Amino acid sequence: MKKSTPIDPEALLMEHGFKRTPLRLALLSVLSQSTKPLTVTELVKKTKKVGADTATLYRALGAFVEAGIIHPLALQKDKVSYQMANSHAHHIMCTDCGTIETVPFCVRDIAKKAAQTSKLFKIINEHRLEFFGTCRKCVRAVR
Amino acid sequence: MKKSTPIDPEALLMEHGFKRTPLRLALLSVLSQSTKPLTVTELVKKTKKVGADTATLYRALGAFVEAGIIHPLALQKDKVSYQMANSHAHHIMCTDCGTIETVPFCVRDIAKKAAQTSKLFKIINEHRLEFFGTCRKCVRAVR
DNA sequence: ATTTAATTGCAAGTTATTTGCATTTGAGTA
DNA sequence: TACTCAAATGCAAATAACTTGCAATTAAAT
Numbered sequence: 321m322k323k324s325t326p327i328d329p330e331a332l333l334m335e336h337g338f339k340r341t342p343l344r345l346a347l348l349s350v351l352s353q354s355t356k357p358l359t360v361t362e363l364v365k366k367t368k369k370v371g372a373d374t375a376t377l378y379r380a381l382g383a384f385v386e387a388g389i390i391h392p393l394a395l396q397k398d399k400v401s402y403q404m405a406n407s408h409a410h411h412i413m414c415t416d417c418g419t420i421e422t423v424p425f426c427v428r429d430i431a432k433k434a435a436q437t438s439k440l441f442k443i444i445n446e447h448r449l450e451f452f453g454t455c456r457k458c459v460r461a462v463r
Numbered sequence: 464m465k466k467s468t469p470i471d472p473e474a475l476l477m478e479h480g481f482k483r484t485p486l487r488l489a490l491l492s493v494l495s496q497s498t499k500p501l502t503v504t505e506l507v508k509k510t511k512k513v514g515a516d517t518a519t520l521y522r523a524l525g526a527f528v529e530a531g532i533i534h535p536l537a538l539q540k541d542k543v544s545y546q547m548a549n550s551h552a553h554h555i556m557c558t559d560c561g562t563i564e565t566v567p568f569c570v571r572d573i574a575k576k577a578a579q580t581s582k583l584f585k586i587i588n589e590h591r592l593e594f595f596g597t598c599r600k601c602v603r604a605v606r
Numbered sequence: 607a608t609t610t611a612a613t614t615g616c617a618a619g620t621t622a623t624t625t626g627c628a629t630t631t632g633a634g635t636a
Numbered sequence: 637t638a639c640t641c642a643a644a645t646g647c648a649a650a651t652a653a654c655t656t657g658c659a660a661t662t663a664a665a666t
Contacts, residue, residue: 339632339643360622373646378623380644385540394537394591397528398654412577412584421583425576427592430568434555434594440564441555444596448537449570451577453587482612482663503653516615521654523613541623 327352327404336387344380346370348389348404356411356420357393357401393448395420405446412451416458423451470495470547479530487523489513491532491547499554499563500536500544536591538563548589555594559601566594 329348333340350366351358358366364377381402384390392400395413403409409422427449435444472491476483493509494501501509507520524545527533535543538556546552552565570592578587 341632341644343645371646374622375624375647376645382540392537392540394535394543397525397535398543400537400541400543412581412587414584415588419583421581423577423580425573427570427573430570430573430592431594434566434568435596437566438555438564440562440598441557441594441596442599442602444555444594445558446595448591448593448595449573450591451574451584451587452589452591453578453584455583456585459585484613484663486614514615517653518616518655519614 327406332389336389338383338387342370343367343372343376346372347377347380347384351390351402352404352407354403355422357395357403359396359399359401361399363402388446391446391448393450395450410449410451412453414455414458415452416454416461419455419457421455425449470549475532479532481526481530485513486510486515486519489515490520490523490527494533494545495547495550497546498565500538500546502539502542502544504542506545531589534589534591536593538593553592553594555596557598557601558595559597559604562598562600564598568592 327348329345329352330340332348333344338344346367346369347363350363360378360381363381364372364374367377381390385392385402388405390402391405392402393411395401395411408424410425410427412421412423413419427447431444431447434447435441470491472488472495473483475491476487481487489510489512490506493506503521503524506524507515507517510520524533528535528545531548533545534548535545536554538544538554551567553568553570555564555566556562570590574587574590577590578584
């Protein structure tokens with residue numbers, strides 16, 4: 321079982337041959353300290369302090385996704401959210417109030433099965449698993 | 464086990480109290496006949512024939528997601544794709560060439576486990592599971 | 607056939623994302 | 637430490653994506 325690497329923005333950037341710039345460091349540290357995936361808009365806000373330029377942020381996001389450092393998730397109905405790839409967390413989201421809880425299940429065996437079953441695919445590198453439902457608070461509210 | 468309802472756009476619209484308009488019918492039939500999830504842009508193109516107005520399309524998409532008729536997925540790195548909710552399919556996508564294959568695994572027991580484990584959540588309505596990897600063609604191409 | 611609320615199309619916003627290019631900067635090397 | 641250079645940035649301008657208001661249309665119920 322692959323050990324889950326502790327998140328070190330500096331090291332992460334180096335590993336992938338990226339320069340360590342203030343924006344990128346801020347971006348990765350915001351993402352790794354967040355308890356939930358963040359949308360572009362949220363990231364823009366959170367990195368304002370570092371003087372984040374929007375264009376630069378988009379470029380960084382693109383590069384990070386490309387490099388597999390972060391993952392896009394479809395939690396909102398029409399925009400993607402990003403999370404650290406190495407957090408490897410799955411979530412439950414309340415479709416009523418938006419509360420997000422982490423569910424650290426391991427579905428790696430399922431991923432393995434998927435690769436074996438497929439005639440077309442040879443390698444499975446990643447998987448995403450997300451749950452949607454109603455949290456206790458909202459269940460009560462409806463009654 | 465819930466039986467997987469065959470997809471009938473007409474019926475689907477009625478069930479949810481939607482009027483059966485040409486655009487909506489076209490939209491649902493495009494989505495249910497597609498072997499892979501489609502982005503907004505792809506949907507706009509595919510429904511051009513019916514004289515799809517973009518604003519109307521967006522409104523329909525929003526309403527359908529809201530009603531749980533379709534699901535958004537984060538397959539592309541920065542835009543969501545939509546699929547019929549009742550197709551209930553999971554996918555493998557090649558991160559190299561974009562090929563998408565369906566993997567009809569059932570992870571409903573995992574979903575159940577998630578609900579039981581959670582202190583916060585009472586009900587789990589939906590789950591999404593997607594795989595990413597390299598297809599045989601692209602594995603060969605790299606060598 | 608008539609009525610009415612839902613839905614649409616259009617045009618005009620607004621927001622999100624991309625691009626080109628001149629300037630700056632991180633990091634390797636002398 | 638100073639020097640070099642490709643990588644990365646900031647800015648401004650362009651494009652694309654998405655939203656909104658409203659008058660006109662239409663599905664469906666009577």
